[in-house]
Amino acid sequence: MxxxxxxxxxxxxxxxxxxxxxxxxxxxxxxxxxxxxxxxxxxxxxxxxxxxxxxxxxxxxxxxxxxQYINGLSLEELSNYIVKRHHSYVRESIPQLQKNLEKICQVHGSHHPELFEINSLFTESSGDLTMHMQKEELMLFPFIRRLELSSKNGAALPNSPFGPVSNPISMMVAEHQQEGDRFEQISKLSENYTLPEDACTTYEITLRQLRDFENDLHRHIHLENNILFPKAIELEKNLTT
Known part of the structure; x- marks a missing residue:
């Protein structure tokens, strides 16, 4: 290219x-x-x-x-991949991260008050991401799969409870931006996940987990915003012409 x-x-x-x-x-x-x-x-x-x-x-x-592997997946395969790889990771990571953040707030919060804000931001993110993933898994992804099936079978555009697929996609993209902004704040508050001199082992593990969580979120959002969603919008457009 x-x-x-x-x-x-x-x-x-x-x-x-x-x-x-x-x-x-x-x-x-x-x-x-x-x-x-x-x-x-x-x-x-x-x-x-x-x-x-x-x-x-x-x-x-x-x-x-x-x-090359990702780009060769069907929309059904890609949405399943996102759920199994990224949604599962988020759900599995949240409890341990919340536990570790609470612990380092208790032990180090007096010297590092930014930890309380980081903890608050991550708590907000955890709740919003959980709801966000449920909306994708229960509403948006199943509809995208039906779009693809209709296209393969030469069938008509499937009935939609939310109008054009761009409507829920716009909502998901806005929520992605919100999470990106939150983790940008977390990164700044932690000085890009830099360990202070008095950090204990749990502090080190927690910052590493937060960095890994953000990196996974970036790839997760990329797969949806830049690959799955544009393909779904284009597929629906083709079915209506």
Missing amino acids: KISQNTSIGELVKLNFKTASVFQDNNIDFCCGGDKTISEACKNAGLDPEKLIGQLELIAEQNDADS
Whole structure:
């Protein structure tokens, strides 16, 4: 793929997820901001687009079997993958992270008051993400699967309880942005998950877990915003013409 200033960030990361590391290193949002071009993102970040393109080209030369696998999945397979890989991870990670955050707040909160705000933000995120995933699993993903089945069978557009599929997708994208903003705050409060000198083992583990959670969330959102959702909208459009 030829990379230019007009290249979409989301499209580039879709083709080769390894390029996401370049955007992360330059503080460019590749998941919620995947609809921006390299030129737009660099303008917002105060970066030289040609320098960034040079960095991206070096990474893009590397083969990315994982992206090839993801791009070869049907919409049903991709939605199932997201649930099994990312939704399960979120549900499994929340209880231990909440427990560890409470513990380090009790032990280190007097010297690191930012921990209380981090704990509050993560608690909000946990509740909202749980509801968000339920809406996807019970409403949006099943409808996307029906869209795909109708397309394969040459059937009519399936009945929708929410109008065009872009309606719930817009809501999901807005909620993704909210979570991205929350974790940006958590990252800033923790100085990009930097350990203080007086950190105990639990403190170290908790910051590592938070960083891993954010990284997983970025990929999770990328798969939906930049791959699953655009394909679903295009599929519905084709069924109505």
